[in-house]
Amino acid sequence: MLSKRIIPCFDVANGRVVKHESFFANPRDAGDPVVLAALYDAQGADELVLLDITATHEQRGILLDIIRQTSAQVFIPFTVGGGIKHLDEVREVLLAGADKVSLNSAAVRDPSLITEVARRFGSQCAVVAIDAKWSDELHDYEVVISGGRIHTGKSVVKWAKEAEQQGAGEILLTSFDQDGQRNGYDLHLTKQVATSVSIPVIASGGAGAKEHFYDVLTQGEADAALAASVFHFKETSIGEVKRELQRKGVNVREPLIP
């Protein structure tokens, strides 16, 4: 049986892992991304996501180096995102050893980027990251881009469907309302998106305890759950999360370390 996936994510700036309590305020250093990647692999992570939050041209070299090293040591699927705009950047990242790229703002600005990536490298490597924020004005979840600074007026569900049509292989859905709050994923948002597309949905934003993973993978109908700080700062571990899920009857790949 296909298992639900638990995916630790790192935000990387200047070659180091950071996670902020609210976006771009108070970065707390959580270490070397390559070391962390190997550690999570050993703990039974099903996949890894690395987001380059500075994503400047100068730092591209550092990022590619991290990807090369991670790919040589970690034998689970691994996605890279953050500021990817062009097909040649996608190519660089994949050739360095990433399995998938996550496309965010650039895909909203030009949805054909998704199609191009899918056609050149396959849908399996085209993950479309959607940052969602509730809008009272729209009475709907709205797609935000550029780290939440720009409101697009687009409905999240509509955009998710469009991304699927353009060739996305998976949706990485982040609740900007919940992100950094640590009081659980946005179940309503996740379920809305997960039930409107036929590609897998990875839920993100808000994990603060092991129970939250259970909620989003069952009630939220997510195929996978992503989390960052809750693992980095050892509030819970991948093993603990998986044992909890297993105990409650959710199919997971067994954690390697008890």
Added chain:
Amino acid sequence: MIAIVDYGVGNLRSVENAFTHIGESVCTTSDPEILLQADGVVLPGVGAFGDAMQQLKIRNLIHPIKQYAKDGRPLLGICLGMQMLFEMSEEHGEHVGLGLLSGHVTKMQGHYKIPHVGWNQLQMKQEHAVGKGVSTGDYVYFVHSYYVVPSNPQVVLASTDYHQAIPAIVVQNRIFGMQFHPERSSTTGLQLLKNFAQYSATLDRR
């Protein structure tokens, strides 16, 4: 030595890294001479079937790969590479494959999530040196929307269950296919690659 066929598609580094990690000597090449010298050849693949066959053709690799397999030398197709071992695929029109195994490739259809992405369990159907140390219930990482329908069900060494039984590992003589990504399937995947490399290294070259 294991040779990975480079035909200009996808990420070959992770396959190479995996062999290196388990202590096997490996090279990635599009040179038919080097491929023919290898103990075992790996045909990786992501993307679309038609494009991939076209890329093999442009690089004059179809004949050497077929010859290698016909000489009874070990060949392993991974993911799309496994699908290409068969006669024909229905991915975006009909495309002819390598035809080393009889059967075709068809799209998953149903009211469930497609592609089949994630960790799923193997059900071992037969004993084989390449499956050594891997048991029913072990998880490997899949990502695909098409699957193979072999004409002879006896070639299925392991299957997985995703709304139907899907061939996960196939073998006929010394031709192997893995629908999942062993290079991304943690310890189970590395074990399978190790088994393939060891199996290849112990065979007589004739």
